[in-house]
Amino acid sequence: MKKTAIFIFFIIFSNSFLFAETNPHQIFNEANAYYSQKDYTKAIEKYEQLIKQGNISANIYYNLANAYYRNNNIGKAILYYNKAKRLNPNDDDINLNLQLAKLKTVDRIQPLPKFFLSKWIEDISKSQSPETFAIFAIIFSFIGFGLLTIYIYARKSSTKKLSFFTGIASLIIMIAFVLLAFQSNSYRTSDKEGVIISASAYIKSSPDQTATDLFILHEGTEIEVLDKVANWSKIRIANGSQGWVEDNKFEKI
Amino acid sequence: MKHIFYSLVFIFVVNYAYAVDFTATVDKDYIEVGDKFTVTFSIDGDGSDFKAPSFADFKVLGGPSQSQSIQIINGKMSRSLTFSYVLQAVKEGKFKIGPAKLTSHGNEILSNTIEVVVAKPSQAKLNQMKQEKDAETQLQKQAADIINKNIEIKVTTDKTNAYIGEPILATYKIYMHPELAVTQIGIKKSPQLNGFWTQDFDLGQIQYKFETINGKTYRTAVVKKAILFPQQSGKLSVDSYEFNVSVRLQVQDQKQKRSRDPFADFFDNFFNDPFFNTSYREFQTTVVSPSISINVKDLPKNAPASFTGAVGSFSANSWVDRNKAKTGEAITYRLKISGKGNFQLIQPPKLDLPPSFEVYDPKIVNNTKLGDNNVGGDLIFEYIIIPQTPGTYKIPPIDFSYFDINSKQYKTITTAEQSLEITQGTTANYSVNGTNKEDVKLLNQDIQYIKTSIGKIENGKANFFPSIWFYILLLLPLFAWLAAIYFKNEKQQLINNQNELRRRQARKIAEKQLKEAEKYLQLHDLQKFIEEVSKAIWGFAANKLSIPIANLTRENIESIMKNKNVQDQLITELIKVLDECEYARFAPSQLDGNLQSIYQKAIDVITHLEEEIK
Numbered sequence: 001m002k003k004t005a006i007f008i009f010f011i012i013f014s015n016s017f018l019f020a021e022t023n024p025h026q027i028f029n030e031a032n033a034y035y036s037q038k039d040y041t042k043a044i045e046k047y048e049q050l051i052k053q054g055n056i057s058a059n060i061y062y063n064l065a066n067a068y069y070r071n072n073n074i075g076k077a078i079l080y081y082n083k084a085k086r087l088n089p090n091d092d093d094i095n096l097n098l099q100l101a102k103l104k105t106v107d108r109i110q111p112l113p114k115f116f117l118s119k120w121i122e123d124i125s126k127s128q129s130p131e132t133f134a135i136f137a138i139i140f141s142f143i144g145f146g147l148l149t150i151y152i153y154a155r156k157s158s159t160k161k162l163s164f165f166t167g168i169a170s171l172i173i174m175i176a177f178v179l180l181a182f183q184s185n186s187y188r189t190s191d192k193e194g195v196i197i198s199a200s201a202y203i204k205s206s207p208d209q210t211a212t213d214l215f216i217l218h219e220g221t222e223i224e225v226l227d228k229v230a231n232w233s234k235i236r237i238a239n240g241s242q243g244w245v246e247d248n249k250f251e252k253i
Numbered sequence: 254m255k256h257i258f259y260s261l262v263f264i265f266v267v268n269y270a271y272a273v274d275f276t277a278t279v280d281k282d283y284i285e286v287g288d289k290f291t292v293t294f295s296i297d298g299d300g301s302d303f304k305a306p307s308f309a310d311f312k313v314l315g316g317p318s319q320s321q322s323i324q325i326i327n328g329k330m331s332r333s334l335t336f337s338y339v340l341q342a343v344k345e346g347k348f349k350i351g352p353a354k355l356t357s358h359g360n361e362i363l364s365n366t367i368e369v370v371v372a373k374p375s376q377a378k379l380n381q382m383k384q385e386k387d388a389e390t391q392l393q394k395q396a397a398d399i400i401n402k403n404i405e406i407k408v409t410t411d412k413t414n415a416y417i418g419e420p421i422l423a424t425y426k427i428y429m430h431p432e433l434a435v436t437q438i439g440i441k442k443s444p445q446l447n448g449f450w451t452q453d454f455d456l457g458q459i460q461y462k463f464e465t466i467n468g469k470t471y472r473t474a475v476v477k478k479a480i481l482f483p484q485q486s487g488k489l490s491v492d493s494y495e496f497n498v499s500v501r502l503q504v505q506d507q508k509q510k511r512s513r514d515p516f517a518d519f520f521d522n523f524f525n526d527p528f529f530n531t532s533y534r535e536f537q538t539t540v541v542s543p544s545i546s547i548n549v550k551d552l553p554k555n556a557p558a559s560f561t562g563a564v565g566s567f568s569a570n571s572w573v574d575r576n577k578a579k580t581g582e583a584i585t586y587r588l589k590i591s592g593k594g595n596f597q598l599i600q601p602p603k604l605d606l607p608p609s610f611e612v613y614d615p616k617i618v619n620n621t622k623l624g625d626n627n628v629g630g631d632l633i634f635e636y637i638i639i640p641q642t643p644g645t646y647k648i649p650p651i652d653f654s655y656f657d658i659n660s661k662q663y664k665t666i667t668t669a670e671q672s673l674e675i676t677q678g679t680t681a682n683y684s685v686n687g688t689n690k691e692d693v694k695l696l697n698q699d700i701q702y703i704k705t706s707i708g709k710i711e712n713g714k715a716n717f718f719p720s721i722w723f724y725i726l727l728l729l730p731l732f733a734w735l736a737a738i739y740f741k742n743e744k745q746q747l748i749n750n751q752n753e754l755r756r757r758q759a760r761k762i763a764e765k766q767l768k769e770a771e772k773y774l775q776l777h778d779l780q781k782f783i784e785e786v787s788k789a790i791w792g793f794a795a796n797k798l799s800i801p802i803a804n805l806t807r808e809n810i811e812s813i814m815k816n817k818n819v820q821d822q823l824i825t826e827l828i829k830v831l832d833e834c835e836y837a838r839f840a841p842s843q844l845d846g847n848l849q850s851i852y853q854k855a856i857d858v859i860t861h862l863e864e865e866i867k
Binding site: 004008024025028032035054055056057058059060062063066069072086087092093096097099100101129130131133134137138141142144146149150153175178183184185188198200201203213215216218220 | 345573607609641643644645646647648649675677696700704705706707709710713717719723726727728729730731733734737738741
């Protein structure tokens with residue numbers, strides 16, 4: 001009898017518990033309330049709970065990053081700002097806060113000079129989501145083929161000429177947008193980018209605890225993951241330096 | 254009136270001041286070159302700040318000696334002050350001495366100037382001077398001979414073959430006759446020691462000893478002891494040191510010695526008894542040490558990278574004063590090198606720390622001192638390091654290499670690695686050392702506030718971009734366009750087919766119409782006949798050449814036919830038939846007999862054209 005009572009109580013309790021837990025909006029608001037009360041640790045807990053439940057949004061990542069930033073955990077802040085930026089690349093708040101967080105990192109890395117065109121393409125493709133580029137590609141596809149249809153049916157040679165060239169130009173623009181969409185998507189789905197979250201991390205010459213220390217990185221530094229052996233990853237930083245680091249020192253974006 | 258009074262008083266005071274007697278006197282009237290004389294400046298009364306005149310023309314043997322005397326005559330006290338100099342005349346001529354200056358009662362007063370005439374010395378005097386000089390030179394020479402015969406400096410080194418950096422102990426020892434009264438020994442001149450770094454022992458007071466060598470007793474003393482560290486290879490030599498040696502020797506009185514009188518000799522001998530008339534004089538001479546040469550060998554070639562030139566036997570260890578610190582707190586890292594050897598060549602190694610540490614130049618604590626035959630002790634390098642950012646760091650081990658003089662091998666000591674646990678200090682001072690213009694602009698900005706709406710929740714649903722719908726929408730216009738091309742082609746095909754049909758049926762239609770015309774010919778309906786014939790020809794041309802009826806002109810037919818390579822003759826024939834038909838329409842009466850020929854011509858043209866245009 002007693003057992004049943006406890007069991008029932010447990011069920012009721014857990015139900016109500018589950019009900020509270022599963023409403024993402026409620027948890028989000030609770031977390032925001034903790035944040036506004038400057039209880040950042042609690043806020044972080046709540047945001048992470050949301051993410052664990054599979055609720056992923058740019059805003060949750062952004063708020064979580066803000067809470068980490070306020071808690072002086074710059075590594076995690078940069079990690080989550082980057083995650084937010086992937087979902088919403090052209091949000092001004094995300095971009096500004098990411099920039100501010102990067103100012104607080106220790107490592108000042110001089111990036112390798114890139115060919116201006118590839119740098120340009122990278123900047124553009126990172127600035128918008130792939131969907132934006134995809135929609136532009138579709139619009140230009142319609143414009144281009146529309147103009148080419150006019151070219152076929154036109155009788156006047158001037159109309160024919162004009163519609164032909166503008167049509168071809170539109171199709172070239174369309175192809176450019178498709179490529180940008182692919183590029184942007186590759187950034188979004190890339191599993192190669194990471195952020196150092198440990199306060200400091202020695203980068204070794206080989207995946208081995210006893211290997212030579214090549215250089216040291218600090219939390220918040222963005223890295224590119226190239227290879228993996230056991231619990232070691234080969235990484236590269238913006239200035240082109242490479243080395244091996246233990247997996248627990250960084251997290252992938 | 255008042256002014257004049259003050260002026261009078263002033264003149265009186267000045268006159269009174271000059272009244273103080275300040276005189277210069279010379280004690281001899283006749284002075285020869287080489288004579289000594291005294292110049293005296295005396296003042297009655299008080300005076301201070303005496304300034305002597307220049308005695309540039311004389312040799313000053315003594316002075317100034319000052320004396321003061323107070324006299325009381327008839328109950329009246331007078332005081333006088335004198336300054337005197339002993340001078341020697343060195344050249345003949347007339348010279349002026351003075352005036353001397355003195356301050357008395359606040360006024361500067363001058364003495365009188367004396368004129369001194371120095372006469373040429375007499376022959377007797379010259380001889381005497383020369384003799385004295387010769388005797389002195391001889392005496393000095395004799396003394397130097399005696400000293401050098403009885404004093405010797407020997408150098409001993411503990412080795413004559415050494416490696417670069419290996420210490421060599423050099424000892425300079427003086428050996429002398431036990432009765433030689435040496436009063437002072439000092440280094441007069443040290444050689445330039447090229448190729449050596451030396452460290453001298455502080456000998457303090459010179460310790461004299463008695464030593465017996467080969468049955469002879471010597472008084473000995475170590476006068477110099479040094480450790481030499483050779484710094485280059487080859488045959489190196491340590492050049493001679495020059496020592497100043499003062500010796501006290503017994504000298505006979507010169508005046509008695511000079512006399513050649515036999516009686517005087519007797520007395521001389523009597524008075525030369527050491528208990529009586531001997532005197533002692535100090536003589537100074539230079540004793541030179543021999544030079545030594547040392548063979549210096551190069552160190553073996555296989556030196557480790559961290560070798561900077563230390564030779565000897567060493568040990569090294571390092572430690573930090575604490576392993577845990579907060580950012581901004583100083584940590585002291587010490588590297589201690591102890592042992593024996595050429596410490597002066599040990600350079601502080603560079604600490605290889607991450608840039609988030611501020612490292613100050615090391616403070617060097619030198620606890621080394623001269624040992625028996627080497628420099629020993631320890632050298633401590635103290636590095637102050639200030640961590641700037643939290644984290645776990647290590648101070649990497651430091652390699653210290655030296656050439657071990659005992660085993661004649663290079664040895665490397667690796668100090669222990671130190672780990673540092675840095676936590677965030679109270680002040681969050683992130684070093685912002687790489688800020689550019691853009692960064693500076695942002696420095697004072699704070700992050701934007703959180704978002705209040707949860708936003709679009711991505712629940713693993715596929716994105717639009719790489720989806721099939723994207724490709725469908727992207728390629729839809731392409732298919733539409735292809736369809737448009739297809740339809741246009743179909744339509745063209747249809748027109749082409751119609752033309753083909755027309756072309757094939759052209760003759761049939763023309764023949765049909767010509768047959769109709771024939772009927773009218775038989776009925777003698779000329780108008781109708783001509784109409785049908787021309788219709789047949791025009792229609793045939795239109796059908797055969799796929800010309801729309803609207804574009805049917807003589808010029809069109811002509812140009813298209815030319816394009817199709819139809820014989821010119823045929824074209825003109827066709828045009829002729831058409832012209833004739835036209836002509837017949839307007840003047841039918843004139844054509845009566847020709848009607849049959851028009852008909853025939855039309856049939857011919859059509860037949861020929863049918864053959865010509867396939």
